[in-house]
Amino acid sequence: MKLAEIYMQFQSDIQIIEKELEISVQSNNDILQEASMQLLKAGGKRIRPVFVLLAAKFGDYDIESLKHIAVPLELVHMGSLVHDDVIDDAELRRGKKTIQSQWNNQIAMYTGDFIFGKAIETTTYFTNPQIHQILSNAMLEMCLGEIEQIRDQYNWGQNFRIYLRRIKRKTALLIAVSCELGALAANADYKTQRNLYRFGYNVGMSFQITDDVLDFVGTEEQLGKPAGGDLRQGNVTLPALYAMHHDSVIRNKVVDLLATNFPENVDLTDIIQSVKDSGGIEYSLEISDQYLKKAYDALEELPDIEEKTYLREIAAYIGRRKF
Amino acid sequence: MKLAEIYMQFQSDIQIIEKELEISVQSNNDILQEASMQLLKAGGKRIRPVFVLLAAKFGDYDIESLKHIAVPLELVHMGSLVHDDVIDDAELRRGKKTIQSQWNNQIAMYTGDFIFGKAIETTTYFTNPQIHQILSNAMLEMCLGEIEQIRDQYNWGQNFRIYLRRIKRKTALLIAVSCELGALAANADYKTQRNLYRFGYNVGMSFQITDDVLDFVGTEEQLGKPAGGDLRQGNVTLPALYAMHHDSVIRNKVVDLLATNFPENVDLTDIIQSVKDSGGIEYSLEISDQYLKKAYDALEELPDIEEKTYLREIAAYIGRRKF
Numbered sequence: 001m002k003l004a005e006i007y008m009q010f011q012s013d014i015q016i017i018e019k020e021l022e023i024s025v026q027s028n029n030d031i032l033q034e035a036s037m038q039l040l041k042a043g044g045k046r047i048r049p050v051f052v053l054l055a056a057k058f059g060d061y062d063i064e065s066l067k068h069i070a071v072p073l074e075l076v077h078m079g080s081l082v083h084d085d086v087i088d089d090a091e092l093r094r095g096k097k098t099i100q101s102q103w104n105n106q107i108a109m110y111t112g113d114f115i116f117g118k119a120i121e122t123t124t125y126f127t128n129p130q131i132h133q134i135l136s137n138a139m140l141e142m143c144l145g146e147i148e149q150i151r152d153q154y155n156w157g158q159n160f161r162i163y164l165r166r167i168k169r170k171t172a173l174l175i176a177v178s179c180e181l182g183a184l185a186a187n188a189d190y191k192t193q194r195n196l197y198r199f200g201y202n203v204g205m206s207f208q209i210t211d212d213v214l215d216f217v218g219t220e221e222q223l224g225k226p227a228g229g230d231l232r233q234g235n236v237t238l239p240a241l242y243a244m245h246h247d248s249v250i251r252n253k254v255v256d257l258l259a260t261n262f263p264e265n266v267d268l269t270d271i272i273q274s275v276k277d278s279g280g281i282e283y284s285l286e287i288s289d290q291y292l293k294k295a296y297d298a299l300e301e302l303p304d305i306e307e308k309t310y311l312r313e314i315a316a317y318i319g320r321r322k323f
Numbered sequence: 324m325k326l327a328e329i330y331m332q333f334q335s336d337i338q339i340i341e342k343e344l345e346i347s348v349q350s351n352n353d354i355l356q357e358a359s360m361q362l363l364k365a366g367g368k369r370i371r372p373v374f375v376l377l378a379a380k381f382g383d384y385d386i387e388s389l390k391h392i393a394v395p396l397e398l399v400h401m402g403s404l405v406h407d408d409v410i411d412d413a414e415l416r417r418g419k420k421t422i423q424s425q426w427n428n429q430i431a432m433y434t435g436d437f438i439f440g441k442a443i444e445t446t447t448y449f450t451n452p453q454i455h456q457i458l459s460n461a462m463l464e465m466c467l468g469e470i471e472q473i474r475d476q477y478n479w480g481q482n483f484r485i486y487l488r489r490i491k492r493k494t495a496l497l498i499a500v501s502c503e504l505g506a507l508a509a510n511a512d513y514k515t516q517r518n519l520y521r522f523g524y525n526v527g528m529s530f531q532i533t534d535d536v537l538d539f540v541g542t543e544e545q546l547g548k549p550a551g552g553d554l555r556q557g558n559v560t561l562p563a564l565y566a567m568h569h570d571s572v573i574r575n576k577v578v579d580l581l582a583t584n585f586p587e588n589v590d591l592t593d594i595i596q597s598v599k600d601s602g603g604i605e606y607s608l609e610i611s612d613q614y615l616k617k618a619y620d621a622l623e624e625l626p627d628i629e630e631k632t633y634l635r636e637i638a639a640y641i642g643r644r645k646f
Contacts, residue, residue: 140440
């Protein structure tokens, strides 16, 4: 089944979540309302809510209950994007102006706080403290990931382990707990929860590594921003780490560049080409595929219901996508 | 009973909370650990935890349970101070360097996010969803207060109602819910919860108005920063609002000044003196006293236990303090 068909299958429930998202960011304050709605309208795949719904199919599926965890997970994702934009000083996201470039960093910060608060408030629907624990722990880990990213910026000496831990915290964990919480909220058994967590974690790792590869190989049109954006912001990702590790000429180039703190319009064409030539792209895609395989392995442990094939389909799509 | 004696009376439980605060901000990340500990060590009166403890005396007092709400309330307060410093571009708080001046705005933002996350995580101890709802609602309202403060900055046309709503959100609400949640966590009855909320709200309003007065009349030594800091940052508070409302000469002076967006080292001596001469200080202190009286009224409705006199003592202290 194709991705679009899976979305079609869940269309009415995704619409319920979309509606709830809009209601949840309602505010009498014009700035917050406008900023939040702009974020919502910017779209996105709503992949976290979709994972909640699919995971819940392994338990007692009830959209009226599930929406109270699908919405918070998307909100936490949105809030982290806003705060991430503050950090990155990003002018554009998905080709649109960011909150912080349209208003300012302070407004962006409080818009994020507001969205996080709404996420927590929505989750209070559930009385099971485990749900709150898992969500708040994920939010904390994401914070750590962001702080580590700041700390490791322009640090060419970091190793692969540090990179992997950072993308776990920044990306994989929220996808993992989306799967886990969908199952938990639907009262699926513990083993199913763990396997879905494991599936989501591996999908998330694969997704982020692919994302980091695309930042090198994507065109400006595909990315909505020039290639090499990560490196330009001092974020050393897997393809560059590999290239530096295997080729001292590239390492010296990158080290020299990082030491300049990247003047605004520095030309990265040469460095990007060097990373491509080093085999860092192929290596990274291989690692991404290894995570994808582990995600499939986790699926094998789950009961054979139709939604298992949907999960596999989505995993394949976001793990191997071309843009 | 004097304030110090009340603190002495609860010393061992306050120490338990202090210890829990330290444990709760533990992190493997050096920056977060150092930044959070610095905030903790900067001290403060821990007035929110103390209100939790006193309020809980109207129910079943158990420190081992109560600490799980006293700690989050102090953390939410701390987190809001960090984010507030980002906004205010504050160099000093309580005479010490702020997180954002020592590191940067991004680190300060994520330190705040981390502290908020820890607050939520600690609260998951409780299964009663009401506790989570009240806390998350307070966090949201504080956010609104901050956004309103940004919106109303340099706006001399705002009225008293807008000012009062802003300080409710920024200050009074968290004190109100500290009292309310202390009672709720100790299973005090609903009427007691409401009266304690009402007490806390009025104490908080009185406290903030006094604070805003002190910003005009305090010495640099008392305040840890030069007088007139609020006005300098474009925050128009009650004494200035009163002065502008009653004296068009002052209004024109303030309007002219606000229109310049306050160059760095502008001399505010003349404006501060004008506000003092206008009667704005006396007026504000009268309003502060009215709130204090309402706080005493709320106390009257509560059962006659010893802690009632403590609450009255603290209210008097923070409502009328001289610095």
